[in-house]
Amino acid sequence: MSKLRLPAILVGVSVVSVLAFLSFGSMDKNLVYYWSPTTLRASKPASEGATVRLGGLVKAGSVRVDGTNTVFTVVDDQASVEVRTASIPPQMFREGIGVVVEGHLGPDGIFVSKRLLVKHDENYKAPADGKLSEAQSGSVKED
Amino acid sequence: MLGRIGDLWVLLALGSASAGAVTGFSAGGLGSHTLLRHTQRFARAFCLFMVLAFVTMEVALLRHDFSVKYVAKVGSLASPLHITIVSLWSSLEGSIVLWGFILSIFLAVFTEWSRDRHPETTPWALATMLTVAAFFAFLIAGPANPFTPAPNPVPLDGPGPNPLLQNHPLMIIHPPMLYLGYVGMTVPFGMAMGALFSGQLGPAWTQALRKALLVPWGFLSVGIVLGGWWAYDVLGWGGYWAWDPVENASFLPWLTATAALHAAMLPSRRDAMKGWTVSLVLVTFLLTLLGTFMTRSGVFNSVHSFTQSDIGPIFLGFLAVALVGCVVLLALRVDGLAGKGEIGALVSREASFLLNNLLLVAFTFTVLLGTTFPLVMEAWKDVRLSVGEPYFNQMALPIGVALLFLMGVGPALPWGEPSTRKVAEALVPPLAVAALVPLVLWGVYDIDRPWPLATFGTATFATVVSLREMATPIRIRMREQRESLVTAASRAFARGQRRYGGQIVHLGIIVIIVAIAISHAWRVDREYTVPTGGTVRFEEYSFTYVRAEHFKESHRERDEVVVEVEGPGGAFTLRPALNAYSTSMNAIGSPAVKTFPTHDVYVSLLSLAPDKSTVGLHIYRNPAVGWLWIATAVVAFGTLLAAWPARKGAPA
Numbered sequence: 001m002s003k004l005r006l007p008a009i010l011v012g013v014s015v016v017s018v019l020a021f022l023s024f025g026s027m028d029k030n031l032v033y034y035w036s037p038t039t040l041r042a043s044k045p046a047s048e049g050a051t052v053r054l055g056g057l058v059k060a061g062s063v064r065v066d067g068t069n070t071v072f073t074v075v076d077d078q079a080s081v082e083v084r085t086a087s088i089p090p091q092m093f094r095e096g097i098g099v100v101v102e103g104h105l106g107p108d109g110i111f112v113s114k115r116l117l118v119k120h121d122e123n124y125k126a127p128a129d130g131k132l133s134e135a136q137s138g139s140v141k142e143d
Numbered sequence: 144m145l146g147r148i149g150d151l152w153v154l155l156a157l158g159s160a161s162a163g164a165v166t167g168f169s170a171g172g173l174g175s176h177t178l179l180r181h182t183q184r185f186a187r188a189f190c191l192f193m194v195l196a197f198v199t200m201e202v203a204l205l206r207h208d209f210s211v212k213y214v215a216k217v218g219s220l221a222s223p224l225h226i227t228i229v230s231l232w233s234s235l236e237g238s239i240v241l242w243g244f245i246l247s248i249f250l251a252v253f254t255e256w257s258r259d260r261h262p263e264t265t266p267w268a269l270a271t272m273l274t275v276a277a278f279f280a281f282l283i284a285g286p287a288n289p290f291t292p293a294p295n296p297v298p299l300d301g302p303g304p305n306p307l308l309q310n311h312p313l314m315i316i317h318p319p320m321l322y323l324g325y326v327g328m329t330v331p332f333g334m335a336m337g338a339l340f341s342g343q344l345g346p347a348w349t350q351a352l353r354k355a356l357l358v359p360w361g362f363l364s365v366g367i368v369l370g371g372w373w374a375y376d377v378l379g380w381g382g383y384w385a386w387d388p389v390e391n392a393s394f395l396p397w398l399t400a401t402a403a404l405h406a407a408m409l410p411s412r413r414d415a416m417k418g419w420t421v422s423l424v425l426v427t428f429l430l431t432l433l434g435t436f437m438t439r440s441g442v443f444n445s446v447h448s449f450t451q452s453d454i455g456p457i458f459l460g461f462l463a464v465a466l467v468g469c470v471v472l473l474a475l476r477v478d479g480l481a482g483k484g485e486i487g488a489l490v491s492r493e494a495s496f497l498l499n500n501l502l503l504v505a506f507t508f509t510v511l512l513g514t515t516f517p518l519v520m521e522a523w524k525d526v527r528l529s530v531g532e533p534y535f536n537q538m539a540l541p542i543g544v545a546l547l548f549l550m551g552v553g554p555a556l557p558w559g560e561p562s563t564r565k566v567a568e569a570l571v572p573p574l575a576v577a578a579l580v581p582l583v584l585w586g587v588y589d590i591d592r593p594w595p596l597a598t599f600g601t602a603t604f605a606t607v608v609s610l611r612e613m614a615t616p617i618r619i620r621m622r623e624q625r626e627s628l629v630t631a632a633s634r635a636f637a638r639g640q641r642r643y644g645g646q647i648v649h650l651g652i653i654v655i656i657v658a659i660a661i662s663h664a665w666r667v668d669r670e671y672t673v674p675t676g677g678t679v680r681f682e683e684y685s686f687t688y689v690r691a692e693h694f695k696e697s698h699r700e701r702d703e704v705v706v707e708v709e710g711p712g713g714a715f716t717l718r719p720a721l722n723a724y725s726t727s728m729n730a731i732g733s734p735a736v737k738t739f740p741t742h743d744v745y746v747s748l749l750s751l752a753p754d755k756s757t758v759g760l761h762i763y764r765n766p767a768v769g770w771l772w773i774a775t776a777v778v779a780f781g782t783l784l785a786a787w788p789a790r791k792g793a794p795a
């Protein structure tokens with residue numbers, strides 16, 4: 001063991017530290033926050049442009065088709081956010097259902113989404129306290 | 144009635160396992176042969192009772208005995224027979240019974256194998272495994288008891304298992320495969336703990352440990368890929384791996400088990416690195432516990448959260464106890480295992496194994512970090528977030544390519560301290576071949592993406608080395624013994640079955656990595672809204688929506704869309720569908736896939752207008768995905784070869 005010890009330790013330490021550095025740096029750039037309409041509105045300047053997941057209910061009467069886009073409003077108890085998505089909504093998508101949309105808030109206050117996830121459960125309740133575990137649960141990726 | 148019988152078996156299993164654990168540890172401490180015999184009897188009794196409990200639950204399911212709570216939860220008179228049989232593992236309580244059943248099989252095999260072997264170490268190993276067995280028997284008997292009576296009045300019918308599980312035949316074999324991998328890790332764990340307790344880790348025990356590790360490793364590999372295949376065929380988002388916490392949970396112990404498999408070759412060669420090998424085995428077992436906790440406790444909300452239950456804290460407690468136990472035992476006993484042998488030069492097979500271990504551990508660390516970070520943040524700062532896929536991909540790419548490179552370097556280099564000339568002879572020819580491939584791809588085919596090119600280059604290098612490793616013994620025999628090609632090949636193969644198995648596994652893994660690289664780099668997809676009779680063009684294909692068909696089956700209704708596809712290879716029909724289960728109001732898609740040697744055409748039905756006049760389709764062209772499944776069969780075959788007992792008279 002003695003022969004290899006020093007170089008091996010040096011190689012080991014450098015590999016591990018480079019990877020640790022890379023992984024923390026890379027993670028920082030790839031964090032996706034879950035927000036409710038209320039928290040998204042509250043942190044408006046910071047939230048513009050960042051990729052976030054917005055969770056809430058599709059407001060009744062808000063769904064319309066605009067060219068190839070689908071436009072609707074996501075609400076919670078206090079706030080609402082207008083969402084525009086180019087992705088075709090899945091079969092389960094309808095007014096009143098819980099959704100999670102991934103995308104970013106544009107400068108015009110409209111949330112642009114590339115990805116629409118529908119909550120996949122029959123007993124839907126509005127997410128409490130901005131926690132979107134409800135909306136996330138059992139969702140099937142439909143991008 | 145069946146519920147009470149089941150309860151009885153579980154309690155007897157719990158009693159046997161606990162008693163066996165006590166006599167086992169005593170037998171180890173006192174060196175008593177009589178106590179060891181008792182321990183073996185208790186182990187056999189546990190296996191018997193656990194099998195009986197499993198059979199009882201299956202009988203209850205088949206007889207639709209809704210007075211048993213679990214049957215009332217997942218059974219349904221409308222379910223077809225095969226769905227009824229497999230609904231045992233469609234929910235938490237039942238899957239723990241399957242877990243216990245598999246553990247009893249592994250334990251029975253180990254008990255028979257160790258019957259008259261290694262009397263110093265065996266009692267400790269058995270005692271450890273029986274402790275784990277007692278924990279699972281306790282879970283079945285108490286917090287996750289599936290035999291509990293259903294609430295009065297006894298329901299006349301049940302909802303049937305989770306629709307997602309009914310949707311695809313792969314779901315029948317994916318969970319048992321994964322469990323065979325997970326639960327099987329209990330045996331090497333027990334053996335490693337046995338080595339620590341007794342302070343002995345001889346070559347025979349190490350070899351047996353390696354084999355005990357190899358078998359669940361093979362199941363785990365197949366189980367992970369089957370899970371990806373299921374996701375690909377069912378979830379309809381066009382991919383097979385999303386770095387979902389549940390997927391990561393199965394991948395983490397696979398990484399450390401892979402590291403341990405390689406590390407275990409060192410002590411059997413030169414008596415070195417014993418402590419390291421043992422540590423990796425312990426970590427692998429702890430990661431299977433962590434994985435079970437993550438998938439079964441509902442801490443992560445994902446597709447798998449239907450198994451949410453309150454066993455989470457109990458599991459976390461057991462995990463903490465096991466972790467502390469492992470750390471304390473390692474700290475106290477690892478010195479006794481310290482290898483005396485030298486590792487060898489910096490450029491040798493040993494050193495490349497060490498580097499491989501280092502990379503696999505670093506990979507484990509990054510995946511673990513990305514998986515648990517959201518949990519830590521939520522608990523600590525009450526912020527909900529997730530770590531995006533790009534994080535994992537960015538980390539997996541360089542580590543994967545480096546590991547691929549080592550897959551070539553390791554087998555190419557001799558053990559010990561090779562001379563510079565030998566190293567050059569071993570490495571230069573395959574490296575030269577490997578360098579040509581990216582150059583040709585770049586120069587002739589205009590492929591200019593750096594990571595795929597690097598992957599193809601290193602993959603070629605590893606392949607050349609692997610094939611050379613397999614050909615060299617045959618060539619030597621033909622030259623020195625003047626044997627014919629067939630004779631030389633069959634004899635070399637019989638003598639080096641384990642080594643050939645290992646190289647075949649390597650070839651399978653290489654194909655898997657290349658297929659992942661290709662499918663990731665060149666996948667294209669688009670969404671379309673198509674009216675009846677309408678045609679869209681996508682890549683080299685045109686897709687026409689012909690009509691929609693409605694089917695009524697006993698347990699579901701199915702809307703199928705007929706899509707005629709025309710491409711350079713002729714015309715074919717795809718039928719993506721949406722399934723509505725009577726028990727769940729949401730429709731579940733099932734995509735249609737047509738596989739060609741170079742790519743898959745994959746169509747997902749997003750939506751169907753109520754009057755069927757338009758459909759929403761998501762079309763993908765996924766290159767090389769079919770190779771993943773084929774290569775996995777190769778990995779399984781190689782593992783089988785390496786693990787199969789060597790023929791008598793042919794030295795391994």
